[in-house]
Amino acid sequence: MPPSSPDSASLLVMRGIVKQFPGVRALDGVDLDVRAGEVHCLLGQNGAGKSTLIKVLAGAHQPDEGSITFGGETVRLTSPTAAIRLGISTIYQELDLVDGLSVAQNVFLGHEPSRLGFVGQSEVNRATRELLSGLGHGEIRPATEVGRLSPAAKQVVSMARALSYDTRLIVMDEPSAALAHDEVTNLFRIIRELTAQGVAVIYISHRLEEIREIGDRVTVLKDGRTVAVGLPAKETPTSQVVSLMTGRNVEHVFPVRPDAGTHDERPEILRVENLSVPGRVEDVSFSVRSGEIVGLAGLVGSGRSEIIEAIYGARRAGGKVFMDGTPVRGGSTTRAVRAGMGLAPEERKAQGLLLDQSVTRNISLSSLSRYAKLGWMNRGQEASEARGQIEDLDIRPPHPDRPIKNLSGGNQQKAVLARWLINGRRLLLLDEPTRGVDVGARAELYAVIRRLADEGLGVLLVSSEVPEVLGLADRVLVIREGRVIHESDARDLDEHKVLDMIMEGRSA
Numbered sequence: 001m002p003p004s005s006p007d008s009a010s011l012l013v014m015r016g017i018v019k020q021f022p023g024v025r026a027l028d029g030v031d032l033d034v035r036a037g038e039v040h041c042l043l044g045q046n047g048a049g050k051s052t053l054i055k056v057l058a059g060a061h062q063p064d065e066g067s068i069t070f071g072g073e074t075v076r077l078t079s080p081t082a083a084i085r086l087g088i089s090t091i092y093q094e095l096d097l098v099d100g101l102s103v104a105q106n107v108f109l110g111h112e113p114s115r116l117g118f119v120g121q122s123e124v125n126r127a128t129r130e131l132l133s134g135l136g137h138g139e140i141r142p143a144t145e146v147g148r149l150s151p152a153a154k155q156v157v158s159m160a161r162a163l164s165y166d167t168r169l170i171v172m173d174e175p176s177a178a179l180a181h182d183e184v185t186n187l188f189r190i191i192r193e194l195t196a197q198g199v200a201v202i203y204i205s206h207r208l209e210e211i212r213e214i215g216d217r218v219t220v221l222k223d224g225r226t227v228a229v230g231l232p233a234k235e236t237p238t239s240q241v242v243s244l245m246t247g248r249n250v251e252h253v254f255p256v257r258p259d260a261g262t263h264d265e266r267p268e269i270l271r272v273e274n275l276s277v278p279g280r281v282e283d284v285s286f287s288v289r290s291g292e293i294v295g296l297a298g299l300v301g302s303g304r305s306e307i308i309e310a311i312y313g314a315r316r317a318g319g320k321v322f323m324d325g326t327p328v329r330g331g332s333t334t335r336a337v338r339a340g341m342g343l344a345p346e347e348r349k350a351q352g353l354l355l356d357q358s359v360t361r362n363i364s365l366s367s368l369s370r371y372a373k374l375g376w377m378n379r380g381q382e383a384s385e386a387r388g389q390i391e392d393l394d395i396r397p398p399h400p401d402r403p404i405k406n407l408s409g410g411n412q413q414k415a416v417l418a419r420w421l422i423n424g425r426r427l428l429l430l431d432e433p434t435r436g437v438d439v440g441a442r443a444e445l446y447a448v449i450r451r452l453a454d455e456g457l458g459v460l461l462v463s464s465e466v467p468e469v470l471g472l473a474d475r476v477l478v479i480r481e482g483r484v485i486h487e488s489d490a491r492d493l494d495e496h497k498v499l500d501m502i503m504e505g506r507s508a
Ligand SMILES: Nc1ncnc2c1ncn2[C@@H]1O[C@H](COP(=O)(O)OP(=O)(O)OP(=O)(O)O)[C@@H](O)[C@H]1O
Pocket: 021, 022, 024, 025, 026, 044, 045, 046, 047, 048, 049, 050, 051, 052, 053, 093, 396, 397, 405, 406, 407, 408, 409, 410, 411, 436, 438
């Protein structure tokens, strides 16, 4: 890529940025230009270098080579404080909130608002409340402990923190990954207000349809290099963006589905009767047959995750759950696992990623009892099954022995999901399986899920992305306010119909 001359309107110019980690050249000469008041989208596959680049910009990583100008001046971002002082604030992919502190303490951590030199808790709370209301989330209380909030609410708190500084550039690393449709609409409203005031936004997302909606220009990274600079976001076809990112054409994202009715005669693997969780889920009944992928569509908070958790015994619930025709007594995940269930939960990071352990161990974690027989650990089998998953899901870099913390966000995600795919289960409960996973790898993941179904498993899928539910599932249940308001073959639905139902409760 020839270094283009930065246009005079550029707020930020990064040139030839190099960042080397032991064994990995994460950034290999990256260029980026961002103008005041624009939404600049940064795209690239899992591991392309996006988060590393924005950590350089946030002062969290020091580059080995390259130059940065901000507001026309050459700058050195030697620490996070230096970046914040210049007006660069960052919302990290791995939210860095402190769970044990309150919302207000997190928002103003290290820089309490002071008026006449006097800082009181009430002042901090008031300022926090103002920021949260401005974000459309006045219901989040400043005094609440952050650890008790949902992933979406945590995202709002980090946004409030980023806005608590006087900012000229705000960097968002996959802000929408934890958000549902209506929350993304709210996020976009906030972004538009910011850019109208001249604030620049760098926006990272794997949901390509968002780029067209919110983006002005696009820069694409591939293997630590810039492969396209400042393409117009609205005019560039998605197929072109995808082939720039992946170096190939990804045409068939979703695997071929068996014909409608194929599963009618198959045995039921899961049967749920009158499932209820007080205040969250009301009288839900359905079944999943062998070979079938059933999708639950609904807003975050509609009860989808609660349904899955109740089936898995992770929540107290009324009603009955049967596996292969046999009742499973609720309230115990051990019993659920023994009955053949596997759950890949929504918040995978929080629930069981062992950061210092190898990729292999993170994949094999829930199968360790299978490898360890009579006190003897079959490491050969552990390693070979993990290698198979690394290959199937294209986990990069493909080094089984590396600590998982050195993988990019999306690749960590794939590794944790792999844990549930090798397990000889009868029923897979997948909660947001592709969050943070790039388009190319999604296609591979979908193919693996379909293959497992074809081998006879039942799959229950929850996703905030309606196209994903419609493209992958055989049958769809639409959930609203804890109830099933619609059930049909996925082929009889389109995105518009489903969104209408989940937002307004109209049934098709
Ligand atoms: N601290 C680290 N030590 C070693 N390697 C690292 C470290 N951080 C990142 N890497 C490697 O640098 C490369 C770029 O990672 P980065 O997190 O920037 O990717 P990304 O584009 O943000 O991907 P994703 O979409 O999955 O979030 C990857 O190969 C990753 O494994």
